[in-house]
Every structure is written in structure tokens, then in C-alpha cells.
Amino acid sequence: MPKILMYSVRPDEMPVIEAWSQANRIQVDTNEVEFNASTVDLVKGYDGLVIQQHGSIGGPEVYAKLKAYGLRQIGLRITGYDIIDLDQARANGLVVTNVPAYSPRSVAELVLAHVMRLVRHLGESTARQERGDFSWTGLEAHEIHNMTIGIIGAGKIGSTVARIFKALGATVIANDPIHRPELADALDYVGLDELLMRSDVVTVHTPLDQSTHHLIDADALAKMKSTAFLIDAARGPIVDTKALIEALKSGGIAGAAMDSVEGEAGIFGEDRSAEGYDNPDLRTLEAMDNVEVSPHIGFYTDAAVKNMVEIALDDVKTILSGGISEHQVD
Numbered sequence: 001m002p003k004i005l006m007y008s009v010r011p012d013e014m015p016v017i018e019a020w021s022q023a024n025r026i027q028v029d030t031n032e033v034e035f036n037a038s039t040v041d042l043v044k045g046y047d048g049l050v051i052q053q054h055g056s057i058g059g060p061e062v063y064a065k066l067k068a069y070g071l072r073q074i075g076l077r078i079t080g081y082d083i084i085d086l087d088q089a090r091a092n093g094l095v096v097t098n099v100p101a102y103s104p105r106s107v108a109e110l111v112l113a114h115v116m117r118l119v120r121h122l123g124e125s126t127a128r129q130e131r132g133d134f135s136w137t138g139l140e141a142h143e144i145h146n147m148t149i150g151i152i153g154a155g156k157i158g159s160t161v162a163r164i165f166k167a168l169g170a171t172v173i174a175n176d177p178i179h180r181p182e183l184a185d186a187l188d189y190v191g192l193d194e195l196l197m198r199s200d201v202v203t204v205h206t207p208l209d210q211s212t213h214h215l216i217d218a219d220a221l222a223k224m225k226s227t228a229f230l231i232d233a234a235r236g237p238i239v240d241t242k243a244l245i246e247a248l249k250s251g252g253i254a255g256a257a258m259d260s261v262e263g264e265a266g267i268f269g270e271d272r273s274a275e276g277y278d279n280p281d282l283r284t285l286e287a288m289d290n291v292e293v294s295p296h297i298g299f300y301t302d303a304a305v306k307n308m309v310e311i312a313l314d315d316v317k318t319i320l321s322g323g324i325s326e327h328q329v330d
């Protein structure tokens, strides 16, 4: 019977792992450590490997050890595979798989939650109420069906956001180099400048790469309406945080919601209540009543966790039985 080892397992993943193991009659053992040169030996004696981390897995010696231990694959239960040296994997006969779409709904519904809070000024009214101020001044809201939602990057998540807001009656426009005919009933494609100038909500859903680093900079923010909101539930560095803070302070835009922020590593996902954290821009954003910050929880729903675990384990099973996974990364 094959045996699989999963690294960096959280308690919330255990029920799904145990159910999969029973249903497939395959032994799955787990640990809580990251996979790297100092932990690779733990996988000796196993047939399959599944990891989930953002730190590097190490140099050529790690790949050589996996080959020497008889491993044939590296299963990632996340989307990004930048932590893998694909040349090394190939050279050592290791098939790499990822989970390209564990649940676009998960991030899209967090975007909806943030937009509703911002549009109804709930952050501001809660802050006032804490001071005993129950007045209405400044709390008049727009209704979603009268709003234009601008989506930058209408891929798996962006198109799901589009469909949710379309269902609520909003006008949805998108900027993306790829125009997908199947989205014709949900959105209209426009240029980036037009999107920034027309939208009541601008929400970014591109990958982070050289072309999108600080895509939302001072120039882009200056093109937005002073009544508009910015949402980033993609990757922090797509937005220039300092320029965002200036735009918020000067009233250039009305508010923002950030599920990912520059310099979040080591803070988001951790309990830093005792030792604190050093990220002045994040602290500035958190102190603003018209800003919502969530600690990179867009992905974190029961459905998404189930998919991440099951898809990764299904792929290991396929590869160990000589098949080809549809999630192989070349």
C-alpha cells in the first residue's frame, strides 16, 4: 500500500485528510514543518509527497535526495509554484502538480463582503458608535445596482466577482489583455484608464508580476473618482501602499479594502498580539475608519481547504498509479 507524507499541515486540514485516506485506502501521514533541506529526510520511506509553503524548498541537493528516496512527484496544495526549481525537478524525474483553482468563490465572496462594508460606511459608523456618536452625517450610501464595478484581471477570481455583482444588478466593466467571449453576458471590456475613471469600485485580480507591480500607483489612483473604493484581494505589491495612503488622506478616493498588503509576510496568518509587528504602512491603513484590512483570508473557506487537500492528494494517487494529472506544471 502506498504511503504519502504531507508537510505543513494545519489542524483544520486533518478531517479532510483523514476522510480522503479512508476513502482511498492510502496511508497519509502529516507533520507541521516546512519542506526544505533540513526536513527532506522525513519523507524517506514514503511514496508520495505533498507540501504547502511560500518559502523555498532548497537547492539541487533536495531534489537529488527525493530521487534517491524513490519519490516521483512533488504535490503542491497551493496555486503558486515559484518555490519549485522546475529544471531541477525535471532533471530528477519529479512531476510537479499544483491546485490551480481551489475556489474562486472564496476570494470573490470576501470581495463582496468588503465592498458591502465600504459602501454602507460600516467601518466609519462603528468607529463613531464606539464614541457614542449615532448621527447620520456622511453615512448616505449608494445602492449596488446603481454602481459600476471595475475589475482589473477578469480571470478565475475576477470573472467570479463579475458574475456576483452582475447578479446584484451592477454595471460591470473589466480590463484584461484576454477577452473571454463566455463573459459577454457579465461584463464589458474597457481600457485601464476608462475603467479607473468610470468605476465606483475598482477591484484588482491580476497575478503579481513585473507588469502588475505597483499597477495601482499615484497616477492610477488620481484617475479614480473621489467617491470610489479600491479593493486588493490579489497580492499586496500590485498596489503602491504609500500612494494609497496619500490618496486616502487627501480624499482622492473614498476608501479601500486590502486582503493583501506589501510587507505582510510574517504578520498575516500569525498571532502577533504579544510581540507586535513592524509595518508602519499597515498600521496607518488599519487606523483609518474608511479602510478594511483582512489578513489574507480570501482563500480561507471550508470548500477551498477541502479542494486544496483533495485535489493535491488525488494528483499524487494518479501519478503513483502511472497516470497523468491534469494539474502537472511544466
Ligand code: NAD
Residues within 6 Å of the ligand: 100, 107, 152, 153, 154, 155, 156, 157, 158, 175, 176, 177, 178, 205, 206, 207, 208, 211, 212, 233, 234, 235, 259, 260, 296, 297, 298, 299, 300
Ligand atoms: P487567473 O490567472 O485566473 O486570472 C488573472 C487574470 O489577470 C487573467 O485573466 C490575466 O489575463 C489577467 N491579467 C494579467 N496581467 C494583467 C494586467 N497587467 N492587466 C489586466 N489584467 C491582467 O488568476 P486568479 O486565480 O483569478 O487569481 C487572481 C489573483 O488572486 C492572483 O494575484 C492570486 O495570487 C490572488 N489570490 C488571492 C487569494 C487570497 O487569499 N486573497 C487567493 C487566491 C488567489
